[in-house]
Amino acid sequence: MQLHNKLSKEEAIKKLHAENFTRKTLSFYRYVILEDPQSFRDELFIEWDKLACLGRIYVAREGINAQMSVPEHHLEAFMRALSSRAELKDMPIKWAVEDDGKSFFKLIIKLRPKIVADGLDDGSFDVTNVGNHLSALEFHESLDQEDTVVIDMRNHYESEVGRFENAICPDVDTFREEIQMVVDDYSDKKDSKVLLYCTGGVRCEKASAYLKHHGFNDVNQLHGGIIEYARQIKQLGVQSKFIGKNFVFDERLGESIDGQVISKCHQCGAACDTHTNCANNDCHLLFIQCEACKEQYHGCCTDECKEIIALPEEERIQLRSKFHNTYSKSQIYRQRIRPKLNHS
Known part of the structure; x- marks a missing residue:
C-alpha cells in the first residue's frame, strides 16, 4: 500500500498541468491530541490520495496544520471525509484569495514534533488559555482604537510584502525567534490591547497563550488570519486595512489583498513583491x-x-x-x- 508520493518533482508538475479539471486551494489547522499520529497520518494519506488531493500537511501529537489543493469535483467528498473524523469534525476552512489551482504539485504529509516550530516548552504554560478570537470586522474596527498594539506574528519576508497598517513587524527569520522577542521587547505593553495576526491563525494560537502566560492582560487574535480577513472584508465591501500581498507557503508564494505593491526588488530597488x-x-x-x-x-x-x-x-x-x-x-x-x- 502506497503511503508516500513517489513521483519526481518534474513528473508531478507535468501531471498537474495535464489535468482537465479545476482545483481549490484551502487551509486549516486544529490543536487536538492525537493518540496515534502515525496511523492518523497514514489513514489521511490513503484517503486524500484517492481524492487526488495535493498539499503540504504536518501532523503531530498536538494536532494538524494543512495547506491543500483539492479537485473541485471532489470537494464534497473531501469535506464529508473531514467531518467523519471526530478530530476534524466542523473544521473551519480558509479559502485562497487568488487561486490558479497550481498551488501544490504533490501530496506530502509529514510527522512533526509540533505543527508549528515554536521552540516552546508546552508544559511550562497553559496552551489552551488563548487570546480572544476576533472576527475580521472586529479586528478591523479594533485597529483604530487608542492604546492598541498590532503585532505581525510572521517572519520578515512575509511582512515585507504585506502587513496591516501601523503594525509592528519584528525583523526575524523564524516564529521561534519572534515569539520570545515579542514578550521581551514589548513587556511595557502588558496593559495595552494587543492585536495579533498571522497567515491563517495557527501561529497566533500559541503566541496568544504565551503572551497571556507572561502577563499580557488584553490579548486578541485575528480568527482565521489574513486569509479569512481578506475574504470577509471583500464580502462586506469594506476597504482593507491590510496593504499589499499575503505571503503563502505554496507554489504561488503570495496573493494580493488590495493590489498595492509595498516592497522593492532586493537587487535594484524597483517596486516589486514577487x-x-x-x-x-x-x-x-x-x-x-x-x-x-x-x-x-x-x-x-x-x-x-x-x-x-x-x-x-x-x-x-x-x-x-x-x-x-x-x-x-x-x-x-x-x-x-x-x-x-x-x-x-
Missing part, C-alpha cells in the same frame, strides 16, 4: 526579484550564484560543501541581499 528562490539550488534563497533582474541575474540572488550555475557540475559539487558550511540562509540575506536593498 518572491522567488535563487536558481542556484545550492543556495535556493527566498528573495524578491523583478523581471529585469531575473533576466540580468539568470534568476539568482547574487553575481556569485550566477557564476556558480554557469560552472560545470563537477566544479559545483566541489563548491557545494564550502557553500553550505559558510552561509546560512539568513546570513546570505543579511550580508549579501539586504545591503543592496538599503543602498538602493
